[in-house]
Amino acid sequence: MGWAKTTKAPISMVAVQVFTTGMMLLSRVALSEGMFVFSLLAYRHAIGSLFVAPFALFLERDMEVKLTFKALLWVFLNALFGITMSLGFYYYGLRDTSASYSSNLLNLIPVVTFIIALTVGMERVDLESKSGKTKVLGALFCVGGALVFGLYEGEVLHIWPAHSHAAPRRAGMENSTKHRLRGTVLLICSCFSFAFWFITQAKLFKVYPSKYRATMLTCLAGTFQTIIIGVSVNQGKDAWGLKWDLQLLTILYSGILNTAATFCLISWVVSQRGPTYPSMFNSLAVVFTTILESFFMGQDITVGSLLGMAMIFGGLYGFLWGKNKEYAMQRRAAGGERSAPLEVMQSQSAAVVPVLDKELKLHSCF
Template sequence: MGRMERVRVPMSMLLVQTFTTGMMLLSKVVLSKGMFVFSLLAYRNAIGVLFVAPLAFSFEREMGRKLTYKALMWIFINAMFGVTLAMSLYYYGLKDTTAAYSSNFLNLIPIITFIIAVILGVERLRIRSSEGKIKLVGALLCVGGAVVFGVYKGKILHIWPSHQIITLQNLNNCKNTNILRGSFLLICSCFSYAFWFVTQVKLYKVYPSKYWGTVWTCFAGSLQTAILGIIMNRRKEAWRLKWDLQLLTIIYSGILNTGATFCLISWAVSQRGPTYPPMFNPLSVVFTTILESFLFGQKITIGSLLGMTMIFGGLYAFLWAKRKEILMKGKTSEGDGSVTVLPVSDKD
């Protein structure tokens, strides 16, 4: 097994967080200018369908004929948690707060996913093993880093001259800012995302297709959000598309944050389990902080650097322990005479 083969899954999750960072910054701008959340979601997922469908026809043509009623049920549930609830709640929370503030809540997703996965029996805690203890410490360290990042400020660091492309005042030009309401919506979004990662496992068992699974999930999500959006707002202005930043945000989010991200996350969950992808969410906090500082003049402090260090340390600890668990499972299967010597993730 070569070095490149070992880093494919973590590198794919690094791409996901890069896409997420761009989405948060763009979405904050267009939402602050009044774009309707459900029209953004409906168009975004429709673009995702158009982007992934050719890949599904090219690489998984036969899976398109294997869609069952049970698979359709899990696709509907998957879209409900991952698109309709998680994304809409996050967008409304983002609208009420800022990109840097809302990105901190993504760090709650790993620990919530881990707890739910353990309760539902999808993931085992294995607290008596050294790997289980390190995983737990790593998850707590990530959450602790997020808390330090958001609460402790300290001395302001002047890393580079202030040459903003967009001023922070313009970015946060939202008269209806409500931190309390926004925080509540973001927490609810975290729980929805956690259930989405767990339902990914169920969906992949009944319908093991990363491309067709993504196509149908995006289609169901677009349909769900369009219906809810029309019920909430039937004005033509809320659904009209123009050649501006809103259209760029829809295309960017649809291709990278819906189509590509759903494929990558579905594949990563099938390789490493539901708790693996959300452990990379802290990286988007770091990326957002750096970009907001450079582009929008957001201040970087000692507290933010300390929080980033804790986040990276916790992430590394969790991934190291997860890697050891996978290798131990492979050795156990080999000792028991099982056909599968190593898990799928170590072959790809």
């Protein structure tokens, strides 16, 4: 019984990373075959809102929270940054690069959020302390790793024998990787959108502290936003039509597992192990995606990608170590009362779990 209790949290987080890996690989193939990004976003979050709705209706039925105009405004902004912009940029960047490349760059989200929070005064750095120096060095390593990852390829590592690939590399994927620079810019824009999303979440939960209802409303708002933008860009039946194919599987998989299931799993783990715990598993999605995409889709693994990945991993864990030390010091100084840290974690594709304020609960639509 004791073993089961101690393994539930890590097994849940490994499951989240497996869900994220599957979402990235399925989305990569679907987008390379011409799937319209905004139809994917609209259908995915409509399904996600349906699966989160029971939690909002039953688990929070006793909560008396008024949905004011101010709360609706923050819901709109939350959906704009957290779904329409962040995932829109992400999917277009994923289409231009690869699943492993995009999942690795998403590790920059904590650092980008830290930089923005530092700029607006929500975060401070004590360069005299070891934790403060580690945070800054970690951020620099992450940025350096992203530059290496995006600008330097180096020698291709032929890890698998040519005959071991289960399927040849698809033509759409070969053509899309020619736009690597454009894809990198789009993925960086996605990181900034996610960072602003965390800040809007802090504002939303101050005026509407109902995590499941807020998630459901955000998904609904994101659905309408992406439909409006998508229809203005492409009104063709082929872009919005659904068939029993890989595109429908991608939509169902992303909506059920990467919006609803991931949110519930991470919310439970954070309540059991604290906000830093889920972020320690983020690198698994990058490792899983890199290996599977290389083996099944023929995606090249280069010296530059491995070097950039190692720098981002090292910088991210150094940054999170420094944040965790500061958080522990704040709690001791407050006599054990939870203070207001800035912790940012990724769950998906990608789900990302922010802790920006003591009023901020958990919220993830990735």
